[in-house]
Amino acid sequence: MPESPIIPAPRPRQPAPALKWGILGPGGIAGRFVDALHRQSDQQVVAVGSRALARAQEFAARHDIPQPVGSPAELVGLDEVDVVYIATPHDSHRAMAELALNAGKHIVVEKPFMMTEDDARSVFELARHNGLFAMEAMWTRYLPQADVLAQILEAELIGEVTYVAADFGFVANYDPKHRLFNPDLGGGALLDAGVYPVSFISSVLGAPRAVHAVGSLAATGVDDHAQLSLSYERALACAVTSLRSALPVTAVIGGTKGRVEVDSPYIRPSGLMLSTKAMWGPDPDAVRWTDTALAEPYDALHYQAIAAAGYIGEGLVESPIHTHQETTAVVGVLEQARRQLGAR
């Protein structure tokens, strides 16, 4: 299957200023984010903060960051920090975001942006009120493949979109104290993994007019498996997430003239196949695009940082390709689904 000129190439990003980043929450994802910035960009990570100074120091040493500090308040108070990357547990996102915004810092907040729609709305209002940039670290929105897909849809190469399906889930060993299963740490499949398929569907179709969730709860009361039917005026979507199913991590967009199947795992740089000749089943003339830019998938975390830096440089308060309104709506879908399932 040839790489095809039919599929638009990803558009290059505008140059972005090299900002100074402070990291809040020195966990696994923060480590990958910092490494990606160091390897793939000229963004500077100047400080890392944690309630436990030793953790910040250990993280700083391992990831080559000059200044570890022993409290979130201290981190956001550092003059040299332009933008704070928040990767603390889900349930603390709001407090950390408000702390940073009140200290005059721009913020990029790990997924899910907030636990509830009200929280998201409130934090975005604060950012706007303070004239600061706020964005969810939904890195998938800033991958080259997201731009390829956006151009395919803009050009209506598959006609009108009538169907989107996406899944993300995995089998996790049940441990009531682990953040995945602990309701006090914002546990559950939806907030941890389900945010990916719901956000993917949103990137194509926007906010649904109705959400219907089915699923199950773990013994701790968090959702451990969920399937969401999202209804649109002229389209349907299915999002699946799980802590007890080995899911394929694929995404499909069906239209009136063809379809796009995004390679597994679609939540990282992968590739996609465009079919426009078959009305069902495999299309012998399907064409492919594959992202071969980066050897290490998690290095793609830098794209969102460069995008954020560019937007901040332009004086924006939100990501034009993933707006406050859209982020809030996605948080709302997850909240609605959790409520329907009776999840804690």
Place this chain on the structure above:
Amino acid sequence: MPESPIIPAPRPRQPAPALKWGILGPGGIAGRFVDALHRQSDQQVVAVGSRALARAQEFAARHDIPQPVGSPAELVGLDEVDVVYIATPHDSHRAMAELALNAGKHIVVEKPFMMTEDDARSVFELARHNGLFAMEAMWTRYLPQADVLAQILEAELIGEVTYVAADFGFVANYDPKHRLFNPDLGGGALLDAGVYPVSFISSVLGAPRAVHAVGSLAATGVDDHAQLSLSYERALACAVTSLRSALPVTAVIGGTKGRVEVDSPYIRPSGLMLSTKAMWGPDPDAVRWTDTALAEPYDALHYQAIAAAGYIGEGLVESPIHTHQETTAVVGVLEQARRQLGAR
């Protein structure tokens, strides 16, 4: 990716008696069925019946069938016919089935078996009462890949099944008189195409404890796009069907130890991939099985005929791998979904 000894080979079918078939409803699917029987089996097609004798004659000449007759009653009354294959429009299935059963003939009825759960229950009761065999022509159940899949699941190679997704749909030009859009002919996506994914899910998980459908209606009032969330005690499933979306026609089964992805289009002989090493995303050690037995996909229609002949030879009244109860439940799911959508 090598063909793997981990994946069980399809089990050979028991020898079946060569029965004499009468065909009711000389349309496209009947032509493919007869050709498949002639090319791939020693089953004999002895007669074809239609309300229009000329159509029966034309079909008989084209498909090498000795006896065309000008009415369904005449067809089912022929002494030499053992079993009647019913491929008339959906809305006539019940009347044709009762005609054949009351004439003492076994029946194999095209999908969907009946339009309503009550009809299915009633027809199966009549068959049992008369000691006759009755089966839905859900050919996919009798494909070699269905047996491979059944063995994978029986051996619990993917652990407990927690997730199934399957779709079948296509873009159809809107024509209010065409059977796909005509409510008087049993139109709609669910009855025509949706029966495949719902039956596939049923083959893995059985009858759901709840059904929730979202979708849309064509101007004629039939469903033209539907997505069903099926809930089970410990699993979820999503079935999608459409007359206005170019769907991939794939099926996935996710479990607690791995997953199976059935190649597109899963509704014909295709192949499958078994992943047992990755808890999400692609498994580098995934193994494949591909069905290369037949050059012409529709020749696989003969498998169900041989299966039926074998069961009839054993004196059974139902297919042990696709029971009356299960067929009735699938018809019930389709009926429930249509009712939820307000479809005619």
